[in-house]
Amino acid sequence: MNRNKGIKQLVESPLNPEDASYDLVLPAGEGWLHEIKRGEVLRILDLEGNQAVDTLFYNADNPEERYSAADTIREQGSVYLTTGSRLLSTEGRPLLTITADTCGRHDTLGGACSAESNTTRYALDKQYMHNCRDTFLRVLANADRGLEKRDLTSNINFFMNVPVTPEGRLTFEDGVSGAGKYVEMRAEMDVLCLISNCPQLNNPCNAYNPTPVRLLIWDASAGAES
């Protein structure tokens, strides 16, 4: 276990943003649902630093098969995600593989913020603040892909720093990411990617200042040339 031992495995990508076939800036508090074809490469770029990007993946042809945090953690023997991590499905198959990472590690334990977690963690009057769960639901409601509340399962928080303490507790800590850092992953099958660019204002996962991220996709051929 703990093959990664929390060591930052910083790997840069050879891909050039000028060659990307898709390029979007997603403001904080906004959601995004997009199909990524097998072989395509998705980069999530932290434009201003310390941003949390809540993310779920589904098999595009059969969304009943979706990202499994438990299988991913067990198979890689580490609780953090970084270069080399295979993001496994509920069927144990790789949905995507992280191929580059200049941040060093990403959380898949902390879950997505919600009205419920905001009230229990912070204060009752935080119930009406924007949160990732509501963003996920809003995007799914407008997407017409047959996905809904029951399809929201344990997610990935790219760039978020949720260290496990020696006592086995989780803490939300100041981010390890910075402006211009990115994580990049290659789709191993056609996948649906659902993102909530986290609007959280009550803990340091966004440095109390949610900021935009840039989403880039390269065609399979671009990834193969590198």
Ligand SMILES: [Zn+2]
């Ligand atoms: Zn959030």
